[in-house]
Amino acid sequence: MKKLELLRELNKSSVFNLKKVKEIMNTNNDYAKLVIHRLKKDKLIFEIERNKYTIQKDLFIIASNIIWPSYISCWPALRYYNLTEQLPDNFFIITTKAKKKREIEFDNIKIIFIKTAPKYFFGYKKERYGNFDIFIADREKAIIDSILFKKISISEIYDSIKNNKEEINFDLLINYLIKVKNKTLIKRFGFLLDKLGIDTQKLKKLIDSKYVSLEYFVKTKGEKNKKWKVVENVNP
Numbered sequence: 696m697k698k699l700e701l702l703r704e705l706n707k708s709s710v711f712n713l714k715k716v717k718e719i720m721n722t723n724n725d726y727a728k729l730v731i732h733r734l735k736k737d738k739l740i741f742e743i744e745r746n747k748y749t750i751q752k753d754l755f756i757i758a759s760n761i762i763w764p765s766y767i768s769c770w771p772a773l774r775y776y777n778l779t780e781q782l783p784d785n786f787f788i789i790t791t792k793a794k795k796k797r798e799i800e801f802d803n804i805k806i807i808f809i810k811t812a813p814k815y816f817f818g819y820k821k822e823r824y825g826n827f828d829i830f831i832a833d834r835e836k837a838i839i840d841s842i843l844f845k846k847i848s849i850s851e852i853y854d855s856i857k858n859n860k861e862e863i864n865f866d867l868l869i870n871y872l873i874k875v876k877n878k879t880l881i882k883r884f885g886f887l888l889d890k891l892g893i894d895t896q897k898l899k900k901l902i903d904s905k906y907v908s909l910e911y912f913v914k915t916k917g918e919k920n921k922k923w924k925v926v927e928n929v930n931p
Contacts, residue, residue, distance in 0.1 A: 696720050701730070702739060705750055709760040709827045712746045744799050751827075758786045758806055759830040761799075765790035765808070766819035766830040769846040772837035778855045778862065787846055789832070791816050809844050818871055835868040843880055849910045853887050853931035865893050872898060879907045886923040887931065 696719070704719045705711055717727040731748065734740040740748045749757050755775065759767050767775070770783035786806045794808045818836025821828050832840055838856065841847040856863060865888070872881050878901065885898045886909060902924055908915040910929040917928040 698734075698739075702734075702750065705740065707826075708749075709751055709756045709829075710743065710747055710749050712748065741801070743801055744796060752802060753825075754786050754801065754804060754806070755824055755829055755831075756827045757801065758788055760827075761788070761806070762790050762792055762794060762808065764792070764816070764830075766832055768809075768819070768832040768837050768840040769844065770841075772832045772834075773841070773847075773855060775831060776834050776837070776862070778834065778838075778859050779851075787840075787844075789816065789819075789840060789844075809846075811844075815843065815875060817874070833867075834863055835871055838863070838868065839871055839875065839880070839884075842883060843875065843877065845911050848912050848929075849883060849887070850929055850931045853890070856887065857891060860891065869893075869895070869897055873901065876901075878902055878905075882907055882923045882925050883909060886920060886925050886927075889923065890931070 701719060708715065713724065713727055713731065716731060717724065720727060720730065731740070735742060740750055742748055743757065743761060747761060751757055755767065759765050765788045767786065768789045769787040770781070771786050773779045774781065774783055786804060788806060788808050789811055790808055791811060791813050793810055797808050799806050819830055819832045822831055838852060841852055842849065872884055881898050882902050885895050885902065888895050904924060906919060906924050906926055908928050909925045913928050915926050915928055917926050919926055
């Protein structure tokens with residue numbers, strides 16, 4: 696098979712491995728490895744990690760197809776929906792699978808894999824992106840994941856919600872919070888949503904009397920909010 700024909704076939708996949716090259720070429724392991732080595736050397740394909748390669752350069756195409764099941768969330772998802780203007784320094788991938796290498800670097804950007812319990816693995820969808828399928832959190836779950844996994848500050852999430860209120864389904868956001876059943880998360884979101892004038896009656900009955908810090912990146916010091924049992928250690 697000619698090189699151009701092989702590349703044309705490989706270009707149909709977001710991520711491929713040795714087995715895929717063998718199948719396309721109808722050849723053995725050793726020759727497929729040699730072909731991969733040559734294509735890598737000529738910079739016609741790129742190695743993501745051991746036995747995972749791509750022709751693509753766009754991380755939105757690649758990232759959620761490295762491990763299955765998984766989906767894109769936090770910063771890159773917020774950027775995808777234009778809920779932030781900040782370009783992501785890291786690509787966060789939520790998965791239920793254990794991965795020996797939790798961080799890999801591709802094209803000078805870190806792809807970080809966050810292993811989570813199955814109960815938190817919801818609120819994502821398959822989306823057509825160019826010629827490929829990607830798996831990405833919806834707006835509301837991306838916002839929740841950002842705080843659940845402590846990847847974005849409370850203040851930044853507050854600004855994101857405040858500046859994009861019309862784009863967010865608050866009923867869905869609240870239903871997701873109820874489904875997650877994390878009291879600390881509910882207290883923080885209850886406080887933020889209250890501040891934005893969103894009806895939070897469904898959330899109020901789910902909290903306990905223990906106080907938690909509003910912002911997890913700074914010291915727990917500030918005024919106590921009795922309604923949501925949070926210590927206002929920042930002013931979002």
